[in-house]
Amino acid sequence: MAQPHTATQEPLLEAIAEAAPTLAFRAALERGHGTAFVGSVSGDLALTVLLPFLSRDAAQDELAAIAPTCEGWRDLSELRRAMRPACARDVARAIRLGVHGSDAGDGEYTLFHRGGDASMRLYVHNALSARPTEFVSIPKSLSMMPSGGSCAGTDVSTAFKKVRLDPWTLVVKTDDFTFAETDGGPITQSYWNGERELEVTDVPFATARASGPLFGLSMVDLRSTSFGVAQPLEAFAIMGCNPRGLISFAIEDHRENPPTIAKRWMMRGTGFAGRCSPVGDRTMDESASGNNYDDEGACGGWVLPLVLAADVDVLSDSSGQVDATDPANFQTYVVAPIDVPASPPSEIAIDL
Secondary structure, eight states, X not given: OXXXXXXXXXXXXXXXXXHOSXXXXXXHHHHOOOOOOSSOOOHHHHHHXXXXXXXXXXXXXXXXXXXHHHHHHHHHHHHHHHHSOSSHHXXXXXXXXXXXXXXXXXXXXXXXXXXXXXXEEEEEXXXXXXXXXXEEEEEEEEEEEXXXXXXXXXXXXXXXXXXXXXXXXXXXXXXXXXXXEEEEOOEEEEXXXXXXXXXXXXXXXXXXXXXXTSOEEEEEEOTTSSEEEESHHHHEEEEEESOEEEEEEETTTOSSSSOSEESEEEEEEESSEEEEEETTOOOOOSOOOTTOOOOOSOOOSEEEEOEEOTTOOOSSOTTOOOOTTOGGGXXXXXXXXXXXXXXXXXXXXXXX
C-alpha cells in the first residue's frame, strides 16, 4: 500500500487540487493514497494528467508527493471503468471487484460504447482470462456455399449463434467461428485460371459465395440485438470472377425499403468463383488485370461495420419467421460490384 503524503507537501497538493479538471481527479488528490485494484492504469497515463500542474523545475520532493496521488487516481479510474464498462476487460474488473456477485463469469452484460451514454448488450467470453472477448448473441444466422461449377466437394453450411465484435469500433470479425457450427464440407474451389485451389471448411458470417449456376446463401437476423447495418446496399458488394449477387429485405421488417439501417436481410452470391460479402472483405492475392480476376480467395476478417440501432423501428419481432421461398415476402435488389460507384438501387422481382 502506498504511503500518504506528508504534511510538508500539503501546500503543493492543495494547489494541484485547486486546478484539477475533474471532481474524480480532485477526489483522488484529496485522498493522496489508495490500494490498487486488480488491473492497472499506466502510471505514465496518470502523469500526463498531473504534469501540467507541476512547475517546470519540479523537484524530487514534488514528484514524491505526486506518486501516492497517482495511486489514488488509478483506484478511482479502475472503479469508474468497472461501473461503466466499455469492453470485456472492464467487465472483468467489475467481476473481480464483486460488482456482479461472487459467481459471475461468462455471460450477457450491458456495456457503454466508448464509455458514453449509448448502451449495448454483449456476451463476454472467457471473462476472467487474460484476454476476455466480446460477442453479439444473435438468432441463428446462416452462411452457405454449395458445391458445383468450379467447387468440388460437399455443400458447406455455417450457422452462427454469436459473432465477434470490437466494442470500440463496432466492427464484426466475420471469420470467428467460436460460436458457430458447420455442416458438410469441405469444398475445393478452383481459381478461374485453374492454377490455384482453395479449400473451404467454414463460410464467414454475412457472406454468400458459390460457383454458378447455384447461388450461395447468407441469412442474417440482428433484430434482438443492439445493432444493425447502415446503408446495406452500400455495405455489401459482389466480387470475384464474373460475380452476381442479390440482397433481400423482408417487407414486414421495415417501414422503408431499402432500409436506412437493416436488422435482417438475406443475400445470394455466385459467379465462376464469386461472392457477395462486406465491401471491405477483399482478397488481394492476385494481380487483377485484363481477364484476370481478384477476390477469389479465402475471405473474412474485421470487415463488417455495425451501428448502434437498438431504437430502430423494426415492425416484426425476433420470433417472426418469413418463408424464404416466397418472393412476395421480400423486396430484392441487385448488389453492385466492388469497383462500381454506388448508384440508385435496382429493385427486381425474382424467384428466390
